Amino acid sequence: MPDMSNCKPTNIIYTGVAGTGKTYRLLQIAKQYTDYLPRAKDEDLLKQLLHELSWRDVVCLVFLDFQSQKQDLVKVPEIVSHEFFTAKATQNAREKNLSNTAWSVLQMHSPTSSQTVTYKNRASQAYFDKDNSGAWYLLPESTELLTELSQQLAEFQQAQRDNNASQNQQFHQQRFSMVSFHQAYGYEEFVEGIRPVMAVSNSSNSKLVSNSQENNSQTQMSYGIQDGAFLKLCQRAASDPTRRYAMLIDEINRANVSRVFGELLSLIEPDKRAGMANAMTINLAYSGRAFSVPANVDIYATMNIQDHSLAPLDMALRRRFRFIDCPPQPELLPIISLDKGSEAPNGAESIDLAKLLTSLNNRISQILGGEAQLGHAFLLSVHDFEQLQTVLIEQIIPQLAQAAGGQVAVLQSIFKDEQQPMRAQFIHDSQTLINNNADHQMDSQNTITAQNQIFSGHNTFLSQPMSAGSYRINTDLINKTGEFAKPFVYQRLY
Known part of the structure; x- marks a missing residue:
């Protein structure tokens, strides 16, 4: 990735209705702030393991490796041919008399x-002994002396397993931090705050404000000033000024932004970053440390414009962020065919999901306003009739019903139900069903019973007791039968 350390800081909020790919954009941005490095080769792992070890340590390591494979007795040829021994010989440019080296180490460190x-x-210290068959073994009393070597061996073996399990993968280093705001998210999680810790820490980023009486306890609880996600990222960026870092915030409008950012709300402005023309430094609220936001930290966030709590934070963010609209993209949607085994893009037996979403959104905008539109993600995974029916029943209709306040007339206008016979209507008025003529009374009662059974345990909004003017989804759509087994019903939504 090119050096962007001198670029002007980027503050962007992606806005749009639900399902327009805002979070997906954050995930794509995260890739731009990720460095991919090839995994270490086995020979590199060996070099790292052995480069500071003496011949005695290497021989001990060989025995520990054999023990991990349930083999306690080892003969000299096995030691000399072991990968640790041969790798050490290569490091030392040794090719001859390797058996003599092994014998010398073993005998010198025998009791x-x-x-x-x-x-x-x-x-002075013994590690090995030999039995009458000529096989060598580690002395039991030497085990405690080899604790550090055992740990190094365990780490090496784990690294080898990781390599074998993912030979085609890469190590990656993330230069971003991603958080999702919610109603309870605050300054303490984002910047810094006093939080409980289960053990006394001498870490520089944890300043204890109360101590446990028993300092030697591993389960003691103390309270300390802990750095939040943004502060940790800024510290990393400040120590690595030649590369850019990113703070990714999903659903920024779900939290009280002024409370979350606190005094940092001014510091994140591009011209007030460290090293910029109008650089600002403040003292943090809890620790009192002087702090400024590094210029190589970018901030990206998403905002759902359907959230009605936007007004208090909108003006506070306008001067600090660029707002990029993410509209629905119906052109990304496929054409589905009634025959799952074939495609008929221009035929009567297919449904163009792009046309369907575009027409639905046109009517939604006219009736409920643009903020009630549906994002393309609602239909992006739809590839057949059954999936379309399920999405309509479980996601789209409940979403629109909430936006419309459950008003039957509004929902029927959106689904073009007004001039349709009841059997082909997506939305039914529950009172109309109850008061239907005698010829259809039994069918109406069965419809209500079936729908109440189907939606019991589902969305509570749909399972509320019926009242005058409340809506119900056509039972045939729920059962995926009747008119709703035919593509025409969905085509008429264009």
Whole structure:
């Protein structure tokens, strides 16, 4: 990725109705702030493991490796041919007398009480001994001395397993932090705050304000000033000024933005970043540390314009962010065919989802306003009739019913039901069903019963007791039968 450290800071909010791919954009942006590095090769892992080890350590490591494979007795040829031993020889540019090296290490570090080894220049610490068959083993009492080597071996073996499990994958380093705002999200999670910690920490980013009486306890609880997601990211960016970092915020309007950002609301303005013309520094609320936002931190967020809590934060963000509209993109939607095994894009047996969404949104905009439109994501995964019916029943109609306040006339206008016979209407007036003529009374009662059964345990908005003027979804649509098994019913929504 090119060096963008000198670029002007970017503050962008992507706005739009639900289902227009705003969060997807954040995920794509995250890739731009991710560095992909090839996984280490096995020989590199070996080099890293062995480069500071002595021959004695290497031989101990060989024994530990054999023990991890349930083999305690090892003969010299097995030691010399082991990958640790040969790799160490390669590092030291050794090709000859390797067996002599192994014998020397083993005998030098054998106990003076050994019944099978006679050696004059023994080291002070014994690690190995030999049995009568000529096989060597680690002395049990040396295990505690090899704790660090055992840990290094475990880490090496795990790295090898990771390599084998994902040979075609890459390590990646993320230069971003992603959070999702919600009603309870605050300054403490985003910037800094006093939060409980389960053990005393001497970390520079945790300043304790109360201490446990038992400092040697591993389960003690203390309260400390902990850095939040944004502050941690800024610290990383400040220590790496040649590369750009990004704060990604999903649903920025779900939280009280002024409370979450606090005094940082001014610092995030591009011209007030560290090193910029009007750079500002403030003292943080809890720790009192001097802080400014690095110029190499970009901020991207999403905002759902259907949320009615936008007014208080809209003006506060307008000067600090560029707003980019994300409209529905019906052109991304497929044409589905009644025959799942074939495509008939221009035939009577197909449904053009792009036309369907465009026409629905035109009527929604005229009746309910543009903020009630449907995003293309509602239909993006629809590839057959059954999926379309399910999405209409479980997502689209409930979404529009909420926007319309459950008004039957509004919903019927959106679905062009006014001039249709009841059997072909998407939306029914429950009172009309009850008061229908005697010839259809039984059918009406069955419809109401079936729908109440189907929606029990589903969306509570749809399962409320019927009242005058309340809507019901056509039972045939729910059962995917009758007129709703034919493409014409959906084509007439164009």
